[in-house]
Amino acid sequence: MNDIDALAQKLWNYHQLNHDLQKADCVLVLGSHDTRTAEYGVSLFLEGWAPIIIFSGTGFGHKNDLLATAWEQAEADIFAKIAIQMGVPENRIIIENKSQNTGQNIKFTKSLLLEQGINPQRIILVQKPYMERRSYATFKMIWPEPEVIVTSPRISFARYSTGEIAKNTVINIMAGDLQRIKIYPERGFQIPQEIPTDVWEAYEKLVALGYTQHLIK
Numbered sequence: 001m002n003d004i005d006a007l008a009q010k011l012w013n014y015h016q017l018n019h020d021l022q023k024a025d026c027v028l029v030l031g032s033h034d035t036r037t038a039e040y041g042v043s044l045f046l047e048g049w050a051p052i053i054i055f056s057g058t059g060f061g062h063k064n065d066l067l068a069t070a071w072e073q074a075e076a077d078i079f080a081k082i083a084i085q086m087g088v089p090e091n092r093i094i095i096e097n098k099s100q101n102t103g104q105n106i107k108f109t110k111s112l113l114l115e116q117g118i119n120p121q122r123i124i125l126v127q128k129p130y131m132e133r134r135s136y137a138t139f140k141m142i143w144p145e146p147e148v149i150v151t152s153p154r155i156s157f158a159r160y161s162t163g164e165i166a167k168n169t170v171i172n173i174m175a176g177d178l179q180r181i182k183i184y185p186e187r188g189f190q191i192p193q194e195i196p197t198d199v200w201e202a203y204e205k206l207v208a209l210g211y212t213q214h215l216i217k
Contacts, residue, residue, distance in 0.1 A: 004171070004209065005157075010202040011174040012157040014195070015130045019149045024050045025120035026094075026113075030105045030127045030135060031057015031075035034165065038079035040153040041126040042086045050124055053088060054113070055079040056096040056105040074098075102135055103189060106142040122147040129155060130170065134177045137190035171206060176214025178203045183216070 027050045029041035038055070045053040055076035074097035083093055094116070099108045113120065127135040129152040136150045161167040178199070184190040207215070 004206070007202040007206050008167075008171045008174065009157050010199055011171075011178055011206070012130055014199045015133045015174060015177065016152070017132045017136060017150050019151060021049060021124065021151060022122065022149060023048075024122040024124045024149065025052075025146075026050045026118070027053045027124045027126060028109060029053065029055050029079055030102065030125065030131075031055070031079075031099070032128055033075075034128055034153075035079070035082060036153045036155070037126060037128055038082045039086070040151075041079075042083045042088055044124060044126065044151070045083070045088055045092070046086065052092050052094060052118075053083060054094040054096065054109055055083070056099055056109045058097050058100055102131075102138045103142060106139050110143045120146050122149070124148075125150045127152055129153060129157075129160065130174045131177060133193060134181055134190070137181060137184070137193050140191045141189060168211075172211050172213040175203055175206050175211045176216070179215055 021044070027041050027044050029038055032038070041053060041055075044050070057075040057079075076095045076097040080093050080095050084090060094112065096105070096109045096112050099105045123139075123146050125135060125139060125148050127150065132150045132152055136148060139148050139150075157170075161170060178195070181190065181193050182195060182200075185192040
């Protein structure tokens with residue numbers, strides 16, 4: 001493992017929460033460029049971890065997303081099609097396809113569920129591996145009442161990148177998300193999360209090496 005990979009691995013490990021799965025009222029899959037997220041969320045539903053599955057996200061309007069989709073349909077709609085192809089009954093699927101960021105994913109989903117008389121006490125939140133912590137911090141700021149278990153496809157940092165998802169892009173996003181974890185609580189977007197000194201030092205080294213494309217200026 002080279003020096004950059006070692007620094008990136010430290011951020012990757014920090015961004016994951018390693019929550020243990022428990023039975024829940026619903027599985028909530030947040031929008032993503034990565035269909036592996038949808039497939040993993042569907043697998044949890046099919047294994048019986050929750051009786052309904054929700055897909056949230058439009059995929060349009062991500063002006064600062066290095067991996068914004070070029071799909072002509074909302075992410076939630078595409079993910080729902082994947083779910084149906086994998087055997088999920090349509091009446092167990094809820095689609096929220098208007099949200100354009102993580103905060104809206106949570107806010108709009110909360111409103112949609114409450115409109116349908118669904119008041120979940122425990123939610124399994126599915127996101128990309130390197131966005132677990134940020135998603136958790138956002139969820140607990142916007143919707144603090146339910147217990148939330150955050151999980152993601154079980155893929156290592158070394159194996160996550162593909163032909164469409166470059167490793168350097170992932171490192172840029174992880175650096176930007178760590179910066180957001182630090183500054184977003186002051187802006188009211190997330191609950192505070194402790195950042196260990198060695199993790200922040202790894203972040204600073206990556207920024208010095210030029211991994212700045214996802215940073216807030």
